[in-house]
Amino acid sequence: MKKILLVEDDPNLGLLLQDYLQLKGKFDVVLCKDGDEGLRAFTKQNYDLLILDVMMPKKDGFTLGKEIRKINSYVPIIFATAKGMIEDKMQAFNLGGDDYITKPFRIEELLLRINALLKRTENSEKKEEEKQSHFKVGKYEFDYTGQIISIDGTHQKLSTKEAELLRLLCLRKNEVLTREEALLNIWHDDNYFNGRSMDVFLSKIRKYLKDDPNVEIINVHGRGYKLLIN
Amino acid sequence: MKKILLVEDDPNLGLLLQDYLQLKGKFDVVLCKDGDEGLRAFTKQNYDLLILDVMMPKKDGFTLGKEIRKINSYVPIIFATAKGMIEDKMQAFNLGGDDYITKPFRIEELLLRINALLKRTENSEKKEEEKQSHFKVGKYEFDYTGQIISIDGTHQKLSTKEAELLRLLCLRKNEVLTREEALLNIWHDDNYFNGRSMDVFLSKIRKYLKDDPNVEIINVHGRGYKLLIN
DNA sequence: AACGCCATTTAACAATATTTAACAATTTTA
DNA sequence: TAAAATTGTTAAATATTGTTAAATGGCGTT
Structure with a gap:
C-alpha cells in the first residue's frame, strides 16, 4: 500500500482528508499537524507522496518542502495553497514540487492529482523490470x-x-x-x-x-x- | 518564442486568452475554434504546448488529445474542463495528458500551469531528440x-x-x-x-x-x- | 506549352505472418 | 469408462508486408 504523508494544521480538515484518502484511496496516510512534526515523520520512514499545506503557523509548507527536498529530491509533493496566492504557487513550481492544489478544493480532485502523480513517478521506476x-x-x-x-x-x-x-x-x-x-x-x-x-x-x-x-x-x-x- | 496551440470553441474566451497569453506570456498563440481545425493546425507545425477545451461541439478535447498523442507522444497538453467533471479529468490523466484546469479559472493560474509544464518538458530528453x-x-x-x-x-x-x-x-x-x-x-x-x-x-x-x-x-x-x- | 527530371503514388505480384479449420491427443468430468 | 472439454498439431485460408515496375504529378528549363 502506498504511504502518504499529510501535513495540515487544521485538525478538522486534516482528519477528514486522512479518513477519505484511507477509505477511498486505499492509502496509508500519516497526518502531522505542523512542519516540524512533518519533517520528523518524513525522516523516520519513506513515503510515496507528500501533501503539504502551505499556510501553517509554525513552519509553512514551502519551507518544509525545501527541507525535505534536501533529503530527498524525487518524492512527489502536492502543495495545498489558498486561492489567489499566485506568488506562492510560483514558488511551488520553482521548488521542483510536482503539483499544487488550490484551497478550497474538491476532495476528488486531490485524489486525482495524487493518483496522477503516483502514476507518473511509478512508471519511471517500474518500467525497467519489464524492459x-x-x-x-x-x-x-x-x-x-x-x-x-x-x-x-x-x-x-x-x-x-x-x-x-x-x-x-x-x-x-x-x-x-x-x-x-x-x-x-x-x-x-x-x-x-x-x-x-x-x-x-x-x-x-x-x-x-x-x-x-x-x-x-x-x-x-x-x-x-x-x-x-x- | 514558444508556440502554443489553443483550441477553444467560445470565440470570446478564445480571443481573450489568446491576447492575454501573447501579451503577458510572450507566447505565440494560434487559436482554433474546433477539434478538426486544431488537428489540422497541429500537423502543420510544431507547438510547444497545447491548451484544449474539453467541451466542444464537433469534437471534444479528449478525442482531439488522443488523436494528437498518436502523432506526438510528448507535447504537453492542458485540458480545460468544466467544474465537477471528475470522470473527464480521470480520462485526462489516463491519457497521459500533462495537466488540466477547471473552468472557470483565473487566467494567471493558467499562465502558471503553462510555465510549469513548459519548464518540466523543456529539458526533457525527448524534446531534444526531436530537434x-x-x-x-x-x-x-x-x-x-x-x-x-x-x-x-x-x-x-x-x-x-x-x-x-x-x-x-x-x-x-x-x-x-x-x-x-x-x-x-x-x-x-x-x-x-x-x-x-x-x-x-x-x-x-x-x-x-x-x-x-x-x-x-x-x-x-x-x-x-x-x-x-x- | 512542351520537355525532361525526379519524387511519389499506384498497381501487380511475391513472400510472410496470422488466423481459421480440421482432426488427433490428452485431461477432466460425470 | 464414455462424454465433454481442453490442448496439440498440421494444413488451408486470409491478412499483412516486401519488392519491383509502371503511372502520376510537381517543378524548373527551354
Whole structure:
C-alpha cells in the first residue's frame, strides 16, 4: 500500500482528508499537524507522496518542502495553497514540487492529482523490470527486441507474436503464465479464436526449443503454461 | 518564442486568452475554434504546448488529445474542463495528458500551469531528440536536414519522404515505430494507400542500409517497424 | 506549352505472418 | 469408462508486408 504523508494544521480538515484518502484511496496516510512534526515523520520512514499545506503557523509548507527536498529530491509533493496566492504557487513550481492544489478544493480532485502523480513517478521506476529484452533459456539466447533465438551458432528468426509469447513465458519462467494474461497482453482480447491461435504459436515455439532437452513448455490444464528450465 | 496551440470553441474566451497569453506570456498563440481545425493546425507545425477545451461541439478535447498523442507522444497538453467533471479529468490523466484546469479559472493560474509544464518538458530528453538532425546508424551517418546518408566515404542522397521516415525510425531506434504514427507524422493521413506508399519507401531505405549487417529494420506485424542497431 | 527530371503514388505480384479449420491427443468430468 | 472439454498439431485460408515496375504529378528549363 502506498504511504502518504499529510501535513495540515487544521485538525478538522486534516482528519477528514486522512479518513477519505484511507477509505477511498486505499492509502496509508500519516497526518502531522505542523512542519516540524512533518519533517520528523518524513525522516523516520519513506513515503510515496507528500501533501503539504502551505499556510501553517509554525513552519509553512514551502519551507518544509525545501527541507525535505534536501533529503530527498524525487518524492512527489502536492502543495495545498489558498486561492489567489499566485506568488506562492510560483514558488511551488520553482521548488521542483510536482503539483499544487488550490484551497478550497474538491476532495476528488486531490485524489486525482495524487493518483496522477503516483502514476507518473511509478512508471519511471517500474518500467525497467519489464524492459528486459535479453533472456537465457537453457542453452538458448533469446533477444526479444531483435525477435531472434540462437543456440550454438545458429539463429532462428521469430515472428512478432512468437517473440511476444516467448517473452511472457520467460518473464514467468518456472511459474504459470495464464492463458488469459497472455491473450490479453498480446491479443488484447481473450476469445476462443485468439486462444486457438495462441495454441498454434505455442506449438511453433516448442519446435524452436526442441534442441535443448532441459527446456520445456508444459501445459497447466485449464490455466496456462509453464516454461521449465532445468 | 514558444508556440502554443489553443483550441477553444467560445470565440470570446478564445480571443481573450489568446491576447492575454501573447501579451503577458510572450507566447505565440494560434487559436482554433474546433477539434478538426486544431488537428489540422497541429500537423502543420510544431507547438510547444497545447491548451484544449474539453467541451466542444464537433469534437471534444479528449478525442482531439488522443488523436494528437498518436502523432506526438510528448507535447504537453492542458485540458480545460468544466467544474465537477471528475470522470473527464480521470480520462485526462489516463491519457497521459500533462495537466488540466477547471473552468472557470483565473487566467494567471493558467499562465502558471503553462510555465510549469513548459519548464518540466523543456529539458526533457525527448524534446531534444526531436530537434536532432544528425544520427549514427551503425556504420552510417544520417543527416536528416541535408537528406543524406553516408558510409565509409560514399554518400547517398535521400528524398524528403525517405529522410523523414528514416528520421522517425532513428528517433525510435530499437523500439516500435507505429505505422500509424509514421503515417500521421509524415503523410498526415493513415489510409491504405499512404500505407502502401510507405512500404515502398521502407523497401528503399532497407536497400540503402544493406551495407552494414548490424543495421536492420524489422517488421512488427500489425503494428509497425523497429530499427535495430547492434 | 512542351520537355525532361525526379519524387511519389499506384498497381501487380511475391513472400510472410496470422488466423481459421480440421482432426488427433490428452485431461477432466460425470 | 464414455462424454465433454481442453490442448496439440498440421494444413488451408486470409491478412499483412516486401519488392519491383509502371503511372502520376510537381517543378524548373527551354
